[in-house]
Amino acid sequence: MVTEFTPFASFGGGLAIGLxxxxxxLGLGRILGATGILSGLLFVEDREEFGWRAALVTGMVLAxxxxxxxxxxxxxxxxxxxxxxIAIGGVIVGFGASLGSGCTxxxxxxxxxxxSARSLVAVPVFMTxxxxxxxxIRHVIGA
Amino acid sequence: xxxxYALLTGLVFGTGIAVSGMMDPAKVLNFFDVxxxxxxxxxxxxxxxxxxxxxxYRLVWRRNAPLFATEFQAPNASVIDRNLIGGAALFGIGxxxxxxxxxxxxxxxxxxxWEVVLFLVAVGVGSGxxxxxxxxAKRQVIL
Numbered sequence: 001m002v003t004e005f006t007p008f009a010s011f012g013g014g015l016a017i018g019l020x021x022x023x024x025x026l027g028l029g030r031i032l033g034a035t036g037i038l039s040g041l042l043f044v045e046d047r048e049e050f051g052w053r054a055a056l057v058t059g060m061v062l063a064x065x066x067x068x069x070x071x072x073x074x075x076x077x078x079x080x081x082x083x084x085x086i087a088i089g090g091v092i093v094g095f096g097a098s099l100g101s102g103c104t105x106x107x108x109x110x111x112x113x114x115x116s117a118r119s120l121v122a123v124p125v126f127m128t129x130x131x132x133x134x135x136x137i138r139h140v141i142g143a
Numbered sequence: 144x145x146x147x148y149a150l151l152t153g154l155v156f157g158t159g160i161a162v163s164g165m166m167d168p169a170k171v172l173n174f175f176d177v178x179x180x181x182x183x184x185x186x187x188x189x190x191x192x193x194x195x196x197x198x199x200y201r202l203v204w205r206r207n208a209p210l211f212a213t214e215f216q217a218p219n220a221s222v223i224d225r226n227l228i229g230g231a232a233l234f235g236i237g238x239x240x241x242x243x244x245x246x247x248x249x250x251x252x253x254x255x256x257w258e259v260v261l262f263l264v265a266v267g268v269g270s271g272x273x274x275x276x277x278x279x280a281k282r283q284v285i286l
Contacts, residue, residue, distance in 0.1 A: 003170045003182045010184040013163020014191020020156025021192070022199030027148045029209035029216050032156065034246030038263070039270050055146040057249055059153025064253035066154060067161045075161035077251055078169035079258045081242055086258055089241025090265025091272070092233050097245065098273035100230020101218070104238070105246035107231070108189065113196035117221045125228055126235030133239030134175040 001080055021110055028052055031114075033106025035097035100126075145211040157250030163188040166251040168242025175239055237269075 021032040040046075040053045068074050079086070097103040100122055102111060107126075111119025164170040164184055173182035208214055238244050243251070243262045251259045 010187035011191040014188040016159025018192035018195025023152040029212045052149040055149035056153040059150040060157035060250040061253040063157025090262040091269035092237030094266035094269025096233030098270040122231035125231040129235030130239035131175040
């Protein structure tokens with residue numbers, strides 16, 4: 001399905017994403033990596049860490065509600081893939097992010113801006129495999 | 144106070160994700176579909192986020208300590224190993240399959256869509272799988 005090109009909303013949203021990451025560094029001195037924060041909640045290793053992570057995630061989950069209050073519409077979530085693909089993709093995402101110590105937020109936003117050598121390698125790798133995967137699924141297999 | 148701060152930080156980040164289009168898998172997959180229904184919007188998300196974090200982090204690091212913690216903690220590993228590259232490659236494959244990444248899916252929970260729940264449960268399974276295998280490998284080395 002075709003989606004509308006939204007450079008201004010996307011850039012503005014990006015600014016807020018960056019601001020969130022900077023605020024977390026300012027307040028708690030931590031990188032905003034979604035996978036790390038999520039697994040810190042699922043596999044509790046440190047109770048001290050659990051509290052702020054739970055609060056951060058709560059704030060994130062409240063965001064679509066805030067958007068709804070202000071604009072009157074929920075953010076769009078159009079899922080063009082099957083439930084099986086969501087489940088399989090999710091397992092691979094969880095395994096890969098855990099193995100590679102990061103995802104779009106941790107390596108992509110926080111790592112690149114810190115000029116982390118690991119992130120400078122990880123981001124081009126996952127961007128490339130994501131594009132190849134979409135190409136194969138859509139244009140080779142034709143799903 | 145620390146937890147209220149973390150909640151508001153999550154709200155800023157999540158609103159950015161919602162406004163940017165990152166929580167819309169149709170848009171994410173189209174970003175990668177250069178050969179098909181390409182939508183370059185997400186490059187603007189990354190651009191906006193990086194501008195803010197690149198400058199913001201450096202301003203924050205002029206302080207001696209964060210507001211609610213004793214020190215800044217950033218991963219200082221610089222080893223480019225098989226885990227990093229393999230993990231990033233897998234992450235991209237999963238992202239390109241499902242269209243969600245964890246940082247987008249957590250705020251997307253607030254829209255109440257079941258697909259988001261399915262994705263995050265799958266991420267937890269994949270992450271747990273990797274943790275289990277990692278622990279197993281370590282035990283074998285010790286034995």
